[in-house]
Amino acid sequence: MRSKIIRLGHGGGGRLTGELIRQLFLPAWSNPALAALGDSARLDLEGQKIAFTTDSYVVSPPFFPGGDIGKLAVCGTANDLAVAGARPEFLSCGIILEEGFPVAQLERIVASMRAAATEAGVQIVTGDTKVVGKGKGDGVFINTSGLGRIVYDPLGAEHIRPGDQVLVSGLLGDHALAVLKARGEFALDYEIESDCAALNGLIASFLEPDSGVRFMRDPTRGGLAAALCEIATDQTWGIRLVEESIPIRKTVAGLCEVLGYDPLTLANEGKVVVIARADAAPAILERMKAHPLGREAALIGQVVGEHPGKVCLETTVGGTRILDIPLGEDLPRIC
Amino acid sequence: MRSKIIRLGHGGGGRLTGELIRQLFLPAWSNPALAALGDSARLDLEGQKIAFTTDSYVVSPPFFPGGDIGKLAVCGTANDLAVAGARPEFLSCGIILEEGFPVAQLERIVASMRAAATEAGVQIVTGDTKVVGKGKGDGVFINTSGLGRIVYDPLGAEHIRPGDQVLVSGLLGDHALAVLKARGEFALDYEIESDCAALNGLIASFLEPDSGVRFMRDPTRGGLAAALCEIATDQTWGIRLVEESIPIRKTVAGLCEVLGYDPLTLANEGKVVVIARADAAPAILERMKAHPLGREAALIGQVVGEHPGKVCLETTVGGTRILDIPLGEDLPRIC
Numbered sequence: 266m267r268s269k270i271i272r273l274g275h276g277g278g279g280r281l282t283g284e285l286i287r288q289l290f291l292p293a294w295s296n297p298a299l300a301a302l303g304d305s306a307r308l309d310l311e312g313q314k315i316a317f318t319t320d321s322y323v324v325s326p327p328f329f330p331g332g333d334i335g336k337l338a339v340c341g342t343a344n345d346l347a348v349a350g351a352r353p354e355f356l357s358c359g360i361i362l363e364e365g366f367p368v369a370q371l372e373r374i375v376a377s378m379r380a381a382a383t384e385a386g387v388q389i390v391t392g393d394t395k396v397v398g399k400g401k402g403d404g405v406f407i408n409t410s411g412l413g414r415i416v417y418d419p420l421g422a423e424h425i426r427p428g429d430q431v432l433v434s435g436l437l438g439d440h441a442l443a444v445l446k447a448r449g450e451f452a453l454d455y456e457i458e459s460d461c462a463a464l465n466g467l468i469a470s471f472l473e474p475d476s477g478v479r480f481m482r483d484p485t486r487g488g489l490a491a492a493l494c495e496i497a498t499d500q501t502w503g504i505r506l507v508e509e510s511i512p513i514r515k516t517v518a519g520l521c522e523v524l525g526y527d528p529l530t531l532a533n534e535g536k537v538v539v540i541a542r543a544d545a546a547p548a549i550l551e552r553m554k555a556h557p558l559g560r561e562a563a564l565i566g567q568v569v570g571e572h573p574g575k576v577c578l579e580t581t582v583g584g585t586r587i588l589d590i591p592l593g594e595d596l597p598r599i600c
Numbered sequence: 601m602r603s604k605i606i607r608l609g610h611g612g613g614g615r616l617t618g619e620l621i622r623q624l625f626l627p628a629w630s631n632p633a634l635a636a637l638g639d640s641a642r643l644d645l646e647g648q649k650i651a652f653t654t655d656s657y658v659v660s661p662p663f664f665p666g667g668d669i670g671k672l673a674v675c676g677t678a679n680d681l682a683v684a685g686a687r688p689e690f691l692s693c694g695i696i697l698e699e700g701f702p703v704a705q706l707e708r709i710v711a712s713m714r715a716a717a718t719e720a721g722v723q724i725v726t727g728d729t730k731v732v733g734k735g736k737g738d739g740v741f742i743n744t745s746g747l748g749r750i751v752y753d754p755l756g757a758e759h760i761r762p763g764d765q766v767l768v769s770g771l772l773g774d775h776a777l778a779v780l781k782a783r784g785e786f787a788l789d790y791e792i793e794s795d796c797a798a799l800n801g802l803i804a805s806f807l808e809p810d811s812g813v814r815f816m817r818d819p820t821r822g823g824l825a826a827a828l829c830e831i832a833t834d835q836t837w838g839i840r841l842v843e844e845s846i847p848i849r850k851t852v853a854g855l856c857e858v859l860g861y862d863p864l865t866l867a868n869e870g871k872v873v874v875i876a877r878a879d880a881a882p883a884i885l886e887r888m889k890a891h892p893l894g895r896e897a898a899l900i901g902q903v904v905g906e907h908p909g910k911v912c913l914e915t916t917v918g919g920t921r922i923l924d925i926p927l928g929e930d931l932p933r934i935c
Contacts, residue, residue, distance in 0.1 A: 271706065276731030293710045294714055308690055319694045321694040362611065368605060382629070388629075389634060392629075394625075398933075401737070403736040408728075
């Protein structure tokens, strides 16, 4: 590791997180399920294929327009299972509280987890609570791990081929800007709600045997850029995106101008990126648009034989920009 | 909830933790797997019986004689599976780091997790890392969730009957006092190492069809007292323990005298309490003693028809003391 100390960006889901994973965790714990680096580990339990995933949530503040840390913890982990082709079934919940945290806020979070779990059709079956002294934590951190049977199997970056189409299920960047608003650091007045939602219903609406889906990922930390750059790295193909086809709310685009953010690197918590066979893409898009969570879905680009390993953006002004994995330090504690 | 704010004791594994679980989490998330309040949830995946568990580790300091937070995180979760009659197979690992944490210390922790995982025969198959700003965390917190097939089924407090024997696999209190030593708060000079160890090997040495084991638990936070009081509550039977038969190191007993701790409420991280049919207990004890982790195992009491719901201790001086669930505030952040 180049860095001798941990930086905020090591948790940002970008280049620094990647370094930590590839240089520290993978060499130490090496096993095939971990090395696949999927949103979930794919396991075989006596012939039963299951997906297993974990995420810790440290979003600050814990309450924001459109959601809270509890909703995020349920939806985020359910989504990591769903994009692995699994039906989210069981969640665990490990909570770390700071001494002095208001019980009333914990009650709101727990109620919100219940509502999100009901919506996603999952059960919270096991839990743990720890408390650290004042000044040794930050209100509330939540870990959820999730478990579900894999119902759709041949998914993975290794199935992607040139010609495949890239789709996204809706508007990008809302979550990051909703959390930013809740932080109140900017004197900008805008109305944006987090897109935080469980995607398993949307995904089930288009994922079926021979639906032509090759790969799915939810573009959370690091946004669309991190998600696509990560899978394109070291491949024999590249990805070409068309900027004007990428759905972004005007407010989001405008705020990004003002604040200096790239909307393609902003976190989403209720969106899925799908890479699918070209002939299957139109039907998938149609099904997405028919679902309440996919109304703004769009076809945003394709897999190409050129510029292998790279993600290129054809910009609105007619140029081409190579997308890079963000370092990860732009917006810490967004999820 | 009586308390309006979270206190350290809400994470102590005693009475306050119990209140939090029964008054806040259970009513909100109610489902049979959670309501059983076992060390692991017992789940049915299309006929496959599996155990699923989670624990967050916030031990302070993260390095202590006999172990560190990484070893603890692997062993603790493996043990929660093992006492549920499951073979620990897969772990997840969610790490929350504080900005500025030394990478060299993270490397030690990750190596220690690898060693513990190898020892326990489990694989760390999925992970997540988050980083919080300086002063918003405390170095390192680790959540591990665990998964394994249940290989021994009819285990549970509902199978316990008067006449059953209570066994413990070794000396109590070492872990808590080793962590206390690492804190350096007391000017006492003593040598104690944490008992932190994966128990699945020991448990497999005596657990087999018809071995007569009714119930197992690892007496971590809250110690033997919390573990036994919790399962005795609301039962039609009680538990009688014989103080002089409970294995406690002289150093531990002496330190408890000086520091005012009750060794029966101190945390252990490599011990199992077993309740077994009377006729089967001698063979179980013999097998325990034959295993390196069970050399000091002992029969410490029995289940009785008297004082239902209570755990009584026949003291060395000839009296009787009713054990109570500790409040949970004595030794925060012990695991």
